[in-house]
Amino acid sequence: MFGIYLKRELSRRKKAALVIAMGLALGIALVITVNSVSAGMTQAQDKVLKSLYGLGTDMTVTKARSAPKAGSSQGPRFQFDAKSDSKTSQSSDRVMTQGGQALKSSLVQRVAAQKGVASAVGALSLNVTKVDGSFTQGKAQSSGGGQQGGPGGSGGGQPQVQGGGANFDVNSYSVAGVDVTDQALGPLATMKITSGKTFTSAQTDAKVAVVSTSYAKEKKYKAGSTFKISGTEYTVIGIATPDSSESTTDVYLPLKQAQSLGDAKNKVTTIYVKATDSKQIATVKKTIQSNISGTTVTTSSDLASTVSGSLSTASNLATSVGKWLSIAVLAAAFLVAALLTSSAVSRRVREFGTLKALGWPSRRVTRQVVGESVVNGLIGGGLGIALGLAAAYAVTAISPKLTAQLGSTGGGMGGGPGGGGPGQQTAKNTVEIALSAPVSVTTIALAVGLAVAGGLIAGAMGGWRASRMRPADALRSVS
Structure with missing residues (x-):
């Protein structure tokens, strides 16, 4: 009887039911969209952090670079030989450690x-600046007679140097020294070898290199190519592509080779750390800082606070403004549904009064109204889920590009080898991320729960009003 009456009443009031369902659907669709976009923002930020940290890295240990002494210069300096040749090619590499003050390799075992x-x-993070070009010697020529030679007014041509000069190209790229015995943690952890092969554990001091895809494309390198750094020739054994975002390192070398190039024997600039329990990262950070003085420990949450750019702005909007907006719209949808249900009940005075006169108790009338409202809510939930999934799919299909800039955390963070990461006071990494909007099962379950809740709230208000009607009210409404 309940089902038959419910079906008949909903079919009689299709427009009212559709208005209530659509109001709930819009609110639920907005909640799904905001939640899916927020999940996409979180994934994007995780990709940015992993691209700098390395897969599985929970924190890094570094040491802030000390301030230079007065009168000293930490910038690159180049010296070239003066030769008598009319045109002489010159080339020089300047290798400098980057990211922070070097630490003793023994600290790795202590950590x-x-x-x-x-x-x-x-x-070990290095920056290589290569200056390559040539000098051209000028020629002395006489300016000829008949001209004033100078302030004194004496004639005669004085020799003038004409022509000559210098033409140099400056190329800067980043190098990371990798512990080849444990590549699952550190600079190469987020890189995938797409051509050639990676290092073997026996190549601790071999003159071999892995280069990033972008750098290999720029220099036209492939597996088997060779190049020189400060006169040492290296063979490319592999081309690596980052799993996510963009690599901040151009060349990867065995750690010992990088230490030799940077004149940093038994030194490192960054220690990558993996905790036994991801929930105890803050505790591990305090332990390292208290037991190993003079170092800076940076966790992923510390690094996340340095993310700026459109990714950060959009994430803040999605988590704050977006969520509050969805809550406000959902609350308004619930209120409208409740008012429309109550209004519909007030127009059914004769119906409910007659049913009570036929023996229906108040609880049965209330159950009938609540049942109708719950069905309206489920219809609205279905429509809302469909709209929300469509919106999330549209965001994923369009894949808007967001940029993330990672600035300094205050001097400690190595930020990933080679890249001018947050370990430098003024450097910034800019990473471009494609936004997606994944919809989880939890979000769908939340939408269903909201649909049922909206129906119950509307039904409760309408049912309360219907339960207060008396059979005499039906007689009064008869004209």
């Missing part, structure tokens, strides 16, 4: 021995 640390790997 690994701390409570809560599963493993630790050291890496």
Whole structure:
């Protein structure tokens, strides 16, 4: 009886039911869209952090670079030989450590021995500036007679140097020294070898290199190509592509080779750390800082606070303005549904009064109204889920590009080898990320729950009003 009456009443009031359902659908669709976009923002930020940290890295240990002494210069300096040749080619490489003050390699073992640390790997960040070009010697020529020679007014041509000069190209690229015995943690962890092969554990001091895809394309390198750094020739054994975002390192070398190039024997600039329990990262950070003085420990949450750009702005909007907007719209949808249901009940005075006169108790009338409202809510939930999924699909299909800039955390963070990451006070990494809007099962379950809740709220208000009607009200409404 309940089902038959419910079906008949909903079919009689299709327009009213559709208005209530559409109001709930819009609110639910907005909630799904905001939640899916927020999830996409979180994934994008995770990709940015992983591209700098390395897969599985929970924190890094570095040391802030000390301020230069008065009168000293830390910039690159180049010296070229003066030769008598009319045209002489010159080339020079300047290799400098980058990212922070160098740490002793022995600190890697000390960090690994701390409570809560599963493993630790050291890496060395270098920046290579290559100056390549030539000098052309000028020629002295007489300016000829008949002209004033100078302030004194004496004639006679004085020799003048004409022609000559210098033409140099400056190329700067980043190099990372990798511990080849443990590549699952550190600079190469987020890189995928797409051509050739990676290092073997026996190549701790081999003159071999892995280069990033972008750098290989720029220099036309492939597996088997060779290049020189400060006179040392290296063979490219592999081309690596980042799993996400863009690599900040151009060349990867075995750690010992990088230490030789940078005149940093037994030194590292960044220690990558993996914790035994991801929930205890803050505790592990405090342990390392208290037991190893003079170092800076940076976790992913510390690095996340340095993210700026359109990704950060959009994320803030999605998590704050977007969520509050969806809550406000959803609350308005619930209120409208409740008012429309109550209004519909007031127009059914004769119906409910007659049903009570026939023996229907108030609870049965209330159950009937609530049932109709719950069905309206489920219809609205279905429409809302469809609209929300369509909106999320549209965002994923369009894939708007967002940029993330990672600035300094205050001097400690190595930020990933080679890249001028947050370890430098003024450097910034700009990473471009394609936004997606994944919809989880939890979000769908939330939408269904909201649909049922909206129906119950509307039904409760309408049912309360219907339960207060008396059979005499039906007689009064008869004209």
